[in-house]
Amino acid sequence: MSDETTFPAEPPFGVDEGGLPQDNTQMPEIVFANPNVAVMPSAAIIHADETFQVQWSAFNAGQADSEAFIDNLTIYSVPDCPGSDDNLTAIWSSDADGNPQEFQEPPLPAQAQGPMMQPTVGPFPAGFYRLTVTLNSGNPPAAEQDMSNNVTYNCIEILEADTTGTGSSGDESGTSDQGDTSEGTGSSGDESGISDQGDTSEGSGSQEEGQGLDSATVAEMEDFLDNDPDNLPAMDESEIDNDAMAEGSGGSAPSPCLNGIQVPAAFTTPARDLTRREARDIVVYLIAQGAFTLRESWSPLTFDAQCNVLQPQPSTHVAISPAVIDGVRFVYTGDTRINTISNLDVRMVVVLYRLAHMLRLTWGVTEIRHMGIGHGNGKSNDCHNTGRALDFAGVVGVISNAVITSTNGPYQIDVMNDWGQKPVTMPDGTTRASWPSDFTQTIYRLDPNVDYPAGAIFQDVYNFATLECADSSTQRFGNGAATTIGRGSRFILHPDYPSPAAWGRPAHQNHIHMQVGPTGEEVSPP
Ligand SMILES: [Zn+2]
Numbered sequence: 001m002s003d004e005t006t007f008p009a010e011p012p013f014g015v016d017e018g019g020l021p022q023d024n025t026q027m028p029e030i031v032f033a034n035p036n037v038a039v040m041p042s043a044a045i046i047h048a049d050e051t052f053q054v055q056w057s058a059f060n061a062g063q064a065d066s067e068a069f070i071d072n073l074t075i076y077s078v079p080d081c082p083g084s085d086d087n088l089t090a091i092w093s094s095d096a097d098g099n100p101q102e103f104q105e106p107p108l109p110a111q112a113q114g115p116m117m118q119p120t121v122g123p124f125p126a127g128f129y130r131l132t133v134t135l136n137s138g139n140p141p142a143a144e145q146d147m148s149n150n151v152t153y154n155c156i157e158i159l160e161a162d163t164t165g166t167g168s169s170g171d172e173s174g175t176s177d178q179g180d181t182s183e184g185t186g187s188s189g190d191e192s193g194i195s196d197q198g199d200t201s202e203g204s205g206s207q208e209e210g211q212g213l214d215s216a217t218v219a220e221m222e223d224f225l226d227n228d229p230d231n232l233p234a235m236d237e238s239e240i241d242n243d244a245m246a247e248g249s250g251g252s253a254p255s256p257c258l259n260g261i262q263v264p265a266a267f268t269t270p271a272r273d274l275t276r277r278e279a280r281d282i283v284v285y286l287i288a289q290g291a292f293t294l295r296e297s298w299s300p301l302t303f304d305a306q307c308n309v310l311q312p313q314p315s316t317h318v319a320i321s322p323a324v325i326d327g328v329r330f331v332y333t334g335d336t337r338i339n340t341i342s343n344l345d346v347r348m349v350v351v352l353y354r355l356a357h358m359l360r361l362t363w364g365v366t367e368i369r370h371m372g373i374g375h376g377n378g379k380s381n382d383c384h385n386t387g388r389a390l391d392f393a394g395v396v397g398v399i400s401n402a403v404i405t406s407t408n409g410p411y412q413i414d415v416m417n418d419w420g421q422k423p424v425t426m427p428d429g430t431t432r433a434s435w436p437s438d439f440t441q442t443i444y445r446l447d448p449n450v451d452y453p454a455g456a457i458f459q460d461v462y463n464f465a466t467l468e469c470a471d472s473s474t475q476r477f478g479n480g481a482a483t484t485i486g487r488g489s490r491f492i493l494h495p496d497y498p499s500p501a502a503w504g505r506p507a508h509q510n511h512i513h514m515q516v517g518p519t520g521e522e523v524s525p526p
Contacts (some may be wrong), residue, residue, distance in 0.1 A: 028066035030136040031149045032439045032497050033057035033113050034487050039133045040418040041152040042118065042501055045379060048517065049161040051122040055501060057440055058105055058114040058135050066108045069142035072301040073098065076130040081155035083130055092121060092128075095137075105136075116438045116500070126160045156282060257307035258288040271350040271468045272516045273476050275526040276314035279346035283318065284309050285351055286459075295321035295340050317343045317374065317387045325349075328356035329367045333393050343374030343389040347516045351468050352390065358464055359395060363457055367396035369414070371511050382519055389515035392461060394418075411453060418454035419446060420495035420509030435496075435505065442496045442505070444485035458494075458512070459485070465492045476526055491515065 029332045032038035034057070042053035054073055060066050075092040076083070094103050102119035132153035136142060264285050266278035274282070286292065287301060294301055299318040302310040312318050319342035323330045330352070332338050341352070352373070359365035371391035376384025383389040394414035402408050422429045435442055446455030465471065466482035470491040473479050483489050487498040493513040497505040517526075 007418060026064050027062050028060050028064045028108065028110065029062035029149075030066060030069065030108065031059050031061045032133075032135065032152060033059040036126060038152045039131050040499055040501060041131065041154070041156055043263065043503070046122070046156065046158050047161045048126040048158055049123050051118050051120050053118040054131050054133070055118045055499075056116045056133050056135075056490050057116045057438075058108065059109040060112055060114075063110050066136075068107050068143040069105050069304060070100070071103045071105060071190065072105065072134040072137035073119060073121070074132045075121065075124070076132060076133075076153075077438070078128045078130055078155065081128050081130075082153075083128065083155060088130065091124070093474060094119065116440070122158075124158055126158050128155060128157050130155050169395055186280055196252055255301070255303055255505065257303040258284075259286050260307065263286040270479075271347050271354065272470055272474075272479065274347050274350065276346055279350050280309070280312060280314045280316075282348050283312070286349075292320050292325045293322070295319035295342070298340075298342065312346065316347060317345060320344065320349070325353050326356040328360050328365055330356075330373070331367055331369045333369050333371050341373055343385070343387045345516070346347055346373075348373065348388050348390065351516060353515070354468055355390075355392075355461070355464055358460070359397070359457070362460060363395070363398050364396050365395045365397035368392065369394045369396070381515065383515040388515060388517050392512040392514065393510060413457060413513060414510075415455040415458070415495065416510035419458055422446060422451070424496075435500070437500055439500060440487060440498045442486045442498050444496055461512060462492060462494065465512070469514040469516055470518075474515070 039054060039056045042055060043050070046052050056071075058071070071094070073092075073094040074090050076086075077091050078088065094100075098119060103117065105114050105117070108114050130153045132151065135150040137150075213399045229280065260448055261284060264278065266274055266282040267282060269278065269287070271279065271476040284301065287294065294312075299316055300311050304310055317341055321340040323332075323339045323341045325341075330341055344352075356365070356368060356484035359368065369392075371393045372384055373390050374384065374387040376382060376386060376389070376391075384391075392415070394412070396410075398410045399408050423433055424435050425431050425443075427441065444455075444459070447457065448459050462485050463482070466479075471479045471483050472481075472490050474491060483492070486496050491499050491514075493504065493508040494511075495505065495509045497508055499505060
């Protein structure tokens with residue numbers, strides 16, 4: 001991935017005066033420990049009145065030990081993210097403005113990782129900034145090395161100081177993951193990285209215009225945010241009827257237009273790459289197939305006389321009720337009685353359908369347990385509150401046709417119990433209860449063959465997310481080769497996520513976060 005390493009490379013130290021190849025294997029090579037999340041701010045959302053830390057960690061990828069060395073952090077103001085290399089205005093540099101001790105790296109033995117560097121910077125005015133880190137930046141370098149991989153940046157947006165937060169929600173509801181601000185590839189300034197940020201000051205006071213939310217939906221969002229058991233949505237018997245299955249139920253939209261709907265052209269396009277119109281057409285097709293039914297009082301399905309779809313619009317945030325998709329029940333762990341999945345971006349509906357379909361066919365899944373889909377504790381414009389994220393917490397199912405028949409039967413797996421609380425194996429072979437708090441070289445701690453079926457199912461869910469959701473990029477068509485669970489993970493968050501920052505691994509011991517689209521508000525949604 002390296003889509004943001006656009007700095008011109010220094011001349012490599014590849015040839016000596018005699019023209020003979022230098023033996024690179026005898027040099028240290030200082031690189032970023034995790035190139036996928038090389039430079040990260042310590043908070044998902046940063047305001048103009050806040051300081052923050054910039055975090056990175058070096059790794060000596062060479063075969064020779066390195067001397068102690070110093071890094072440089074330069075912060076550039078840019079008109080937009082990622083900005084152009086030709087138009088950089090440095091506003092802060094560690095050489096002039098920093099505490100040198102915060103940039104001093106110890107000697108690094110070959111194949112060893114350095115400490116997490118985390119100098120505090122800011123506050124800075126609202127705007128876009130590149131956080132550019134150069135490893136081993138001294139002149140001359142302390143460790144002579146190939147200098148082609150020692151510079152990278154992360155482009156972030158700093159928001160106006162938030163004076164509107166009510167701080168009133170006190171929420172402990174479903175989602176608790178916090179976001180980051182990574183990814184410098186955004187072109188529209190909407191790029192603020194992974195989202196769901198537990199910024200409780202945001203509260204529920206900003207339910208927005210322009211999302212087509214009716215008062216009932218807003219009320220339900222308030223309830224999610226508040227999570228007061230006495231303040232749950234009023235539900236009639238039909239809403240808590242857990243036996244209702246959408247598949248084959250005929251739904252509540254008997255329009256004759258449903259009979260003639262063709263398979264949409266984009267039916268197999270990854271959900272993350274769909275326009276919302278394409279996704280809306282798939283949603284209507286799936287309804288026609290009986291995969292689920294809309295809660296029509298909140299998000300109706302209507303056609304004109306020529307059977308063109310009038311509603312939902314591509315921008316509509318739809319509600320599905322009962323909370324059953326392709327025969328799989330979606331259960332919110334915060335209140336298992338809730339039988340409506342609401343505030344869904346149409347692309348997320350496609351994700352939920354495909355996930356349910358895959359898990360039902362592959363693993364006999366009957367129930368997907370989640371910690372939030374269209375609702376979160378973060379900003380009103382984050383990927384949960386705009387209906388574009390899923391916090392996957394586990395599944396219930398029945399294995400019925402396994403070759404090893406002893407594995408047949410009902411099962412229930414949980415991300416916390418069956419993943420987050422399992423021991424980890426360090427590179428030296430020792431096991432620990434959990435990853436060290438500064439560790440970034442994570443691997444998938446489960447063995448799908450040994451930790452069966454949990455390890456295999458979580459692997460399938462992750463692989464699904466790499467195909468359908470934001471994996472290495474949140475931009476449409478921006479995803480390249482799939483990441484794997486561990487140090488390469490980026491926008492799919494989980495118990496073995498590499499970043500030990502508060503928003504990263506610690507916040508995701510009990511769920512897998514996946515999303516479509518950028519984290520922050522979409523200035524120009526597809
Ligand atoms: Zn999440």
